[in-house]
Amino acid sequence: MSCEPEGRFHTVDVSSITRGPRRATLRTSDGVSVEARHDPCTGAAADTAIVLAHxxxxxxxxxxxxxxxxxxAQSTGVITFSFRGHGNSGGRSTVGDREVLDLAAAVEWARSLGYARVATVGFSMGGSVVLRHAATHTGSTGAHTDAVVSVSAPARWYYRGTAPMRRLHWLVTRPAGRLVGRLGFATRIDSREWDPVPLSPVEAVPLIAPTPLLIIHGDSDPYFPLDHPRMLAAAGPAQLWLEKGMGHAENAAGEELLRRIAQWLSVA
Structure with missing residues (x-):
């Protein structure tokens, strides 16, 4: 086993022993350390990687x-990572603002591993991040994405129309809530308000084309009702899948849906 620096990426390489995962610590452009993992395709060698945003x-x-x-991983390479303030990553969560830089670092790492094509798939907060990342990292910068899938994402900021979202706002905005976030959910939340307010997901969508975009949302989502995905899909060229009986984010995404996403990405 060897440890080797790769520019802003410090990897733990076990490929000489097994085709299993490779761990890395990535450094974002604003200096935050982000833990990441690469799982190679378990089938034939793939030239595409999917970066998952939780x-x-x-x-x-x-x-x-x-x-x-x-x-x-049955059909592509996969990069997973923990957003700032989550897991073993450094920093504090800004709940979708500077997390775009975390995703950009993960996409850059995927390309440094030799993948010619990189797609992003995000869930809930991660769903908003993949939209904003695709809108702000365009061209051939190395951090750009070739296809985007946003699952269970909000369309607009500060939504409090459901009980789960009111609880989330308490968690983020109150000192007692941030303490619960740290102790109960292992999530370290930045106490500062957004300044400036970042580009919203619905404002980001028109800036993504011509990159292929898929919006997915469950009709039983307890956080965001169906006006959110419909607003996103109407804002620019996008496909919209409304999933019957599906709840919220990665916890509600079953294997059948995940396989359909992989199929869509293979031809997008």
Missing amino acids: GFTGSLDRPALRRAAGVF
């Missing part, structure tokens, strides 16, 4: 994300 209070080691990674 939801708020998630991490790369959570069972739902590992399940999704396992399904996608």
Whole structure:
């Protein structure tokens, strides 16, 4: 086993022993350390990687994300990572703002591993991040994405129309809530308000074309009702899948849906 620096990426390489995962610590452009993992395709060699962006209070080691990674790894390489303030990553969560830089570092790492094509798939907060990342990292910068899938994402900021979202706002905005986030959910939340307010997901969508975009949302999502995905899909060229009986984010994404996403990405 060897440890080797790769520019801003410090990897732990076990490929000489097994075709199993490779762990890395990535450095974002604003200096935050982000834990990441590469799972190679378990089938034939693939030239495409999918970068998975988890939801708020998630991490790369959570069972739902590992399940999704396992399904996608049957046909592509997979990069998972923990957003800042989550898991073993440094920094504090800004709940979708500077997390775009975390995703950009993960996409750059995927390309440094030799993947010619990199797609992004995000859930909930991660769903908003993949939209904003695709809108702000364009061209051939090395951090750009070739296709985008946003699952269970909000269309607009500050939404409090459901009980789960009111609880989330308490978690983020109150000192007692941030303490619960740290102790109960292992999520370290920045106490500062957004300044300036970042580009919203619905504002980001028109800037993504011509990159292929798929919006997915469950009709039983307890966080965001169906006006959110419809607003996103109407904002620019996008396909919209409304999933019957589906709840919220990676916990609700079953294997059948994940396989359909992989199929869509293979031809997008």
